[in-house]
Amino acid sequence: GESVGLHLPTLSVQEGDNSIINCAYSNSASDYFIWYKQESGKGPQFIIDIRSNMDKRQGQRVTVLLNKTVKHLSLQIAATQPGDSAVYFCAEKDNDYKLSFGAGTTVTVRA
Amino acid sequence: KAGVTQTPRYLIKTRGQQVTLSCSPISGHRSVSWYQQTPGQGLQFLFEYFSETQRNKGNFPGRFSGRQFSNSRSEMNVSTLELGDSALYLCASSFFGTGNTEAFFGQGTRLTVV
Numbered sequence: 001g002e003s004v005g006l007h008l009p010t011l012s013v014q015e016g017d018n019s020i021i022n023c024a025y026s027n028s029a030s031d032y033f034i035w036y037k038q039e040s041g042k043g044p045q046f047i048i049d050i051r052s053n054m055d056k057r058q059g060q061r062v063t064v065l066l067n068k069t070v071k072h073l074s075l076q077i078a079a080t081q082p083g084d085s086a087v088y089f090c091a092e093k094d095n096d097y098k099l100s101f102g103a104g105t106t107v108t109v110r111a
Numbered sequence: 112k113a114g115v116t117q118t119p120r121y122l123i124k125t126r127g128q129q130v131t132l133s134c135s136p137i138s139g140h141r142s143v144s145w146y147q148q149t150p151g152q153g154l155q156f157l158f159e160y161f162s163e164t165q166r167n168k169g170n171f172p173g174r175f176s177g178r179q180f181s182n183s184r185s186e187m188n189v190s191t192l193e194l195g196d197s198a199l200y201l202c203a204s205s206f207f208g209t210g211n212t213e214a215f216f217g218q219g220t221r222l223t224v225v
Contacts, residue, residue: 032210043115043201043216044154089154093210097144097167101154 010106019077021105023090028071032093035064035075038104039086047075047088077107085109113138115204115217123223129190132220136183136204143185144209145177148199148219157200160185161208192224 013019025033031052036044050057050064050073057064063076073090087106091099116135124130136143145157156169160179177187183204189196199221203214 034214036216041218043117043218044203046213046215049213091154094156095167096210097142097159097161097208098156098169099144099209099214100156101146103153 008105009103010108012108012110013080014110015080015082017080019075019080019084019107021075021077021088021090021107023073023075023102023105025071025073025090025092025102026100027092027094028068030092030094033064033066033073034091034099035062035073036089036091036101037084037086038089044089080107080109082109082111115202115215117200117202117217117220119220120218121221121223123225124192125225126192126194128192129188130192130222131186131188132200132222134185134187134202134204134217136185136202137215140204140206140215141183142205142208143179143183144203144205144214145185145187146201146203147171148201149197154201157187159208166208189222194224197222197224 034049035047037047038044048059048064055066061078065074087104089104090102094100118133142161144159147155158177159167163179174190179185199219201219203216205212205214
């Protein structure tokens with residue numbers, strides 16, 4: 001698989017490999033985090049969320065890891081497929097009514 | 112169930128005009144949030160409405176305003192358009208607010224100001 005230690009705007013991954021997308025958040029008091037996927041011409045699509053009382057949560061082919069010590073969030077995609085090509089955003093809760101979004105990582109899957 | 116519907120999908124306006132965008136949330140959702148997405152600034156929060164009340168507002172000038180109706184549909188208005196207002200405007204609906212429950216986004220309205 002491929003991973004990025006720091007947030008990078010782009011990630012190229014071979015089909016079938018695992019992908020890891022990283023995100024740093026700013027508010028140590030945030031207690032809710034979400035990953036979104038945005039395909040070209042569409043709005044962001046919810047992938048998975050995690051609350052601060054957890055450090056790991058798994059979904060279908062995706063896993064989110066939360067490290068509150070260093071304020072770091074990551075999204076792991078297993079067996080990356082062409083349909084996973086998109087921009088991925090992490091978001092943190094600012095308050096009950098507002099999310100702050102990261103800059104986004106563009107994932108390109110190579111056949 | 113039907114998703115979040117935003118109309119229109121595309122708009123072209125000239126500087127100085129005003130524009131109104133519409134968002135119909137998922138049935139049963141009472142919170143609607145609006146975001147502006149641009150290549151340079153990413154997703155920026157505009158405001159959030161719940162049961163016809165604005166609960167939170169982002170750092171945008173007063174030219175940006177919104178409202179929510181009793182059926183939870185929301186509109187946002189931008190007056191005296193500037194070139195920099197060109198963006199994808201997204202709305203998100205949720206039961207209680209995007210900070211607490213899963214939020215669903217519409218496809219957005221692409222506004223181009225010329």
